[in-house]
Amino acid sequence: MTLTGGVQTLKSVGQARLALLNKLGIYTIEDLLEYFPRDYLDRSYISQISELVDGQMATIRVVMAKEPQVLLKNRKTITKIVFTDGTGRIEAAWFNQPYMRNNFKRNTEYLISGRVAERFGMLAIESPETGDLSAGRIVPVYSLTAGISQKILRGLISQAMESTVGQIVDFMPDDIKNAHNLCNREFAIKNIHFPESGEAYFDARRRLVFEELFLMQAALMSAKGHLKSAKGRVFADLDTSEMLAALPYSLTDDQQRVVEEICVDLKSGYATNRLIQGDVGSGKTAVAMIMCFLAVKNGAQAALMAPTETLAAQHYQSFSEIFGKFGMKVELLAGSINATEKMVIKRRLQSGDIDIIIGTHALIQQNVEFADLGLVITDEQHRFGVRQRGKLNEKGENPHVLVMTATPIPRSLAMVLYGDMDISTINQLPPGRQTIDTFCVTSAYHERIFKFMRNEVAVGHQAYIICPLIDESKSEGFKDVNSVLVFADKLQNGPFADIPLQVLHGRMKSEEKNHIMQSFSAGEIKILVSTTVIEVGINVPNATVILIENAEQFGLSQLHQLRGRVGRSDKKSYCILVTDTSNNLTKKRMTAMTGTNDGFELSELDLELRGPGEFFGTMQHGVPKMRLANLYKDMKLLPETRAAIEMLRPEYQPLRIKIAQMLKNFQQISL
Numbered sequence: 001m002t003l004t005g006g007v008q009t010l011k012s013v014g015q016a017r018l019a020l021l022n023k024l025g026i027y028t029i030e031d032l033l034e035y036f037p038r039d040y041l042d043r044s045y046i047s048q049i050s051e052l053v054d055g056q057m058a059t060i061r062v063v064m065a066k067e068p069q070v071l072l073k074n075r076k077t078i079t080k081i082v083f084t085d086g087t088g089r090i091e092a093a094w095f096n097q098p099y100m101r102n103n104f105k106r107n108t109e110y111l112i113s114g115r116v117a118e119r120f121g122m123l124a125i126e127s128p129e130t131g132d133l134s135a136g137r138i139v140p141v142y143s144l145t146a147g148i149s150q151k152i153l154r155g156l157i158s159q160a161m162e163s164t165v166g167q168i169v170d171f172m173p174d175d176i177k178n179a180h181n182l183c184n185r186e187f188a189i190k191n192i193h194f195p196e197s198g199e200a201y202f203d204a205r206r207r208l209v210f211e212e213l214f215l216m217q218a219a220l221m222s223a224k225g226h227l228k229s230a231k232g233r234v235f236a237d238l239d240t241s242e243m244l245a246a247l248p249y250s251l252t253d254d255q256q257r258v259v260e261e262i263c264v265d266l267k268s269g270y271a272t273n274r275l276i277q278g279d280v281g282s283g284k285t286a287v288a289m290i291m292c293f294l295a296v297k298n299g300a301q302a303a304l305m306a307p308t309e310t311l312a313a314q315h316y317q318s319f320s321e322i323f324g325k326f327g328m329k330v331e332l333l334a335g336s337i338n339a340t341e342k343m344v345i346k347r348r349l350q351s352g353d354i355d356i357i358i359g360t361h362a363l364i365q366q367n368v369e370f371a372d373l374g375l376v377i378t379d380e381q382h383r384f385g386v387r388q389r390g391k392l393n394e395k396g397e398n399p400h401v402l403v404m405t406a407t408p409i410p411r412s413l414a415m416v417l418y419g420d421m422d423i424s425t426i427n428q429l430p431p432g433r434q435t436i437d438t439f440c441v442t443s444a445y446h447e448r449i450f451k452f453m454r455n456e457v458a459v460g461h462q463a464y465i466i467c468p469l470i471d472e473s474k475s476e477g478f479k480d481v482n483s484v485l486v487f488a489d490k491l492q493n494g495p496f497a498d499i500p501l502q503v504l505h506g507r508m509k510s511e512e513k514n515h516i517m518q519s520f521s522a523g524e525i526k527i528l529v530s531t532t533v534i535e536v537g538i539n540v541p542n543a544t545v546i547l548i549e550n551a552e553q554f555g556l557s558q559l560h561q562l563r564g565r566v567g568r569s570d571k572k573s574y575c576i577l578v579t580d581t582s583n584n585l586t587k588k589r590m591t592a593m594t595g596t597n598d599g600f601e602l603s604e605l606d607l608e609l610r611g612p613g614e615f616f617g618t619m620q621h622g623v624p625k626m627r628l629a630n631l632y633k634d635m636k637l638l639p640e641t642r643a644a645i646e647m648l649r650p651e652y653q654p655l656r657i658k659i660a661q662m663l664k665n666f667q668q669i670s671l
Helices: 015-023 029-033 098-102 150-163 174-179 185-193 198-223 241-246 253-266 284-297 309-326 339-351 386-393 411-417 443-458 484-492 510-521 556-563 584-595 599-610 635-646 653-665
Strands: 039-042 057-064 069-073 076-084 089-095 110-119 122-126 138-141 273-278 301-305 330-333 356-359 373-379 400-405 422-426 437-441 462-466 501-504 527-530 543-548 574-578
Touching: 029 150, 069 098, 076 098, 089 110, 138 150, 150 185, 174 635, 185 198, 198 635, 198 653, 241 284, 241 309, 253 273, 253 284, 253 400, 253 422, 273 284, 284 301, 284 309, 284 356, 284 373, 284 400, 301 309, 309 330, 309 356, 309 510, 330 339, 373 386, 411 635, 437 443, 437 584, 443 462, 443 543, 443 574, 462 484, 484 501, 484 527, 501 510, 543 556, 556 574, 556 584, 556 599, 574 584, 584 599
Parallel strands: 089 122, 273 400, 273 422, 301 356, 301 373, 330 356, 373 400, 437 574, 462 527, 462 543, 501 527, 543 574
Antiparallel strands: 039 138, 057 076, 057 110, 069 076, 076 089, 110 122
């Protein structure tokens, strides 16, 4: 039996069981061995029957005291066996498992584990687990699918281990293992499933978490082409005074510091590779403008890629106003532009007639060429895949690269996703921005909320209403969740019948979405009912209220992003969260939202509560799902794994092969 062999080579795995294992993502023996437990039960303490009490979970060592009985009751079989350990007797019962009577012999000791119950003065234990893998030790608990029990999975994993002794290759070099006190991989696999002791379990978990974080970071760095620093062009003229004078506002201290940090990169001789993260409204776009100004002053072209046409158009408008003062040519390239105009723009871009190009995914099309691309900026970077960002970077010769995000990223997550990058953070908000008052209420408050929103509209302000779904036909599994189309219809024919109201969602065509956003920005639409399509970058300073329906459906970071659509001027602004869910997790999250406007604080809590896989709202936007590592609990290992990557040598072929295998798994993830 080999690690690459199919699990059907194991005893008791026929076609039906094979299909169930495949459903769990288990196809090979190696898949089975790397299907790690989700939890453990400590059944290592052996109790005596005489000390057992009602309701206790216990493990006992016993022998049969009576021959098994199989009874029939209400068309169900009940197998009963009385056991003893010399200190007392207990009756075990199994339902619809008549074969259990053949699993026990006289004068043979057995370990059984289960919950104790006292009935009519007699101790009983229902459906106890038996066997060396399920009792008398620390017992693994796995995620299952119907038809596969814990006992079956434990047995298959044990069988696979016994059949592949000596085959598990330790791809981690000895110098890395010694430097970071890592145990052998075969020992780790064995003890993550069936720990010999508590110490063995912790050693095993440390090794496997370390390698998971190590491989992920090394693969991501390889995917982004930054395992080694690339030489880059030097920007000699870093005078920003003209640009600063042209801006309609002064930079905050944080913005100025970030500009200075990037300028150090630009004159270093190495290609800049920097993440700029700042809370909503912190002024990242101003920093991007200054960098584009420097790129053009130094004879290079600059490109800014945004995830949506609405955001790209917004950037184009603000950039055109500023750069027109310097005679610098700014252009927009997006999917909705007609073919003839696109062709003209591409020719001008290739000839060098355009200094700054702003666009969407249209920028990474194969036929888009630059005369001399020196600076690439990606806005809301987590909306783009690794390959998408890479394609834009490749259109220049080692251009300086900046990526921006308004999603505050927890330090541990940033170390994994952007360990190859320098990170600049803008914490300050520009002067005049007001704190957004946030409230959480139930749907019983709708009438009062709508009255409040009418009052805001009456004094000339605007409002957003956010729903999790577009329409009810897509709401399977989402009982009592409001949809944009149905909720907007109720509002248009009810409390807001006399107020200009419009809907916006992702299934609309780009031209229609842009027209609606332009009308909202112009104040023609007073209330916008939308999905999270407005989450990123939308800037309407006159909007002062955002109502978020079914707030429990969103992560904290996403709620914070949505809240950032208001409070973008000196007008007092409000965020109202509506949820009828009262479980403890929802309460904790809503309390956090109403208690702080600090996006970084919320991001740390979001990571703790929801995990890295859900951080950006869906499993597709964030890190790949981890099998064992937990970025919240295992953060202390991240600096060690980063140090280990520095020890990576060309001759470490087994390790490099493993990195390449992981790289294939997430070439397309969004980061």
